[in-house]
Amino acid sequence: xxxxxxxxxxxxxxxxxxxAAVGVLRMPDVFTRMQASTKASTLxxxxxxxxxxxxxxxxASFIRAASxxxxxxxxTPVSGLVIARAxxxxxxxxxxxxxxxxxxxxxxxxxxxxxSAHDNRNGHVDERSRG
Amino acid sequence: xxxxxxxxxxxxxxxALIVTFIRLVKGPTLPDRxxxxxxxxxxxxxxxxxxAGRSGVRATLDAAIVIALVGFLGTIAYATYVERGDPQ
Numbered sequence: 001x002x003x004x005x006x007x008x009x010x011x012x013x014x015x016x017x018x019x020a021a022v023g024v025l026r027m028p029d030v031f032t033r034m035q036a037s038t039k040a041s042t043l044x045x046x047x048x049x050x051x052x053x054x055x056x057x058x059x060a061s062f063i064r065a066a067s068x069x070x071x072x073x074x075x076t077p078v079s080g081l082v083i084a085r086a087x088x089x090x091x092x093x094x095x096x097x098x099x100x101x102x103x104x105x106x107x108x109x110x111x112x113x114x115x116s117a118h119d120n121r122n123g124h125v126d127e128r129s130r131g
Numbered sequence: 132x133x134x135x136x137x138x139x140x141x142x143x144x145x146x147a148l149i150v151t152f153i154r155l156v157k158g159p160t161l162p163d164r165x166x167x168x169x170x171x172x173x174x175x176x177x178x179x180x181x182x183a184g185r186s187g188v189r190a191t192l193d194a195a196i197v198i199a200l201v202g203f204l205g206t207i208a209y210a211t212y213v214e215r216g217d218p219q
Contacts, residue, residue, distance in 0.1 A: 003133050010140045011140060014177075014181075017173075017177055018143050018150070021146075021147035021150040025151070025154050034166050037166055049180055052184030052192075053184075056184055058189075061189050065180070071196070071199055079207065083166055085210070086211070087162035090161075090162065092162055
């Protein structure tokens with residue numbers, strides 16, 4: 001029973017890890033790549049950890065697996081956020097199909113000195129500035 | 132049965148590592164490479180975790196903890212470097 005559960009969880013975890021890798025290869029943009037890598041790899045690693053803890057079956061390794069899982073669950077979103085922020089401020093180009101750039105809208109509004117009701121309210125990226 | 136499954140899992144993780152490495156080599160900008168390095172760290176942790184479950188050696192999980200920690204610190208350091216730019 002434990003073996004079957006471990007097998008299912010290990011196969012699911014490695015499939016999610018492979019999905020994360022394929023996402024990082026095929027996504028068009030740094031930000032979408034970061035999205036694919038952080039979400040899918042966290043889920044995949046959690047599945048692999050559950051499988052290993054089931055397979056080893058003693059308390060000490062269970063605690064170790066849980067601590068790895070908790071650490072990765074806490075740090076992966078932070079590192080993804082930090083990379084995305086650094087990439088945005090380093091002027092990495094956005095994908096051509098990007099429709100929403102909230103930070104650009106907010107800084108443009110601050111430069112105009114307050115919000116005006118009618119122009120560019122939804123933060124859609126300008127056709128001219130898409131580059 | 133579990134032997135075949137663990138070998139399949141390790142092979143899949145190896146393929147994922149190779150695919151991520153392609154992005155690390157290609158990646159047009161530096162943040163792309165940082166993302167790829169981050170994913171490689173997580174994949175290596177997963178590989179070690181599966182090896183630990185396969186062999187039953189408990190100390191292997193400690194190595195996985197250390198690699199996860201160092202990978203996170205490295206990603207933060209790279210991101211700081213990208214945000215500040217080259218030192219003139």
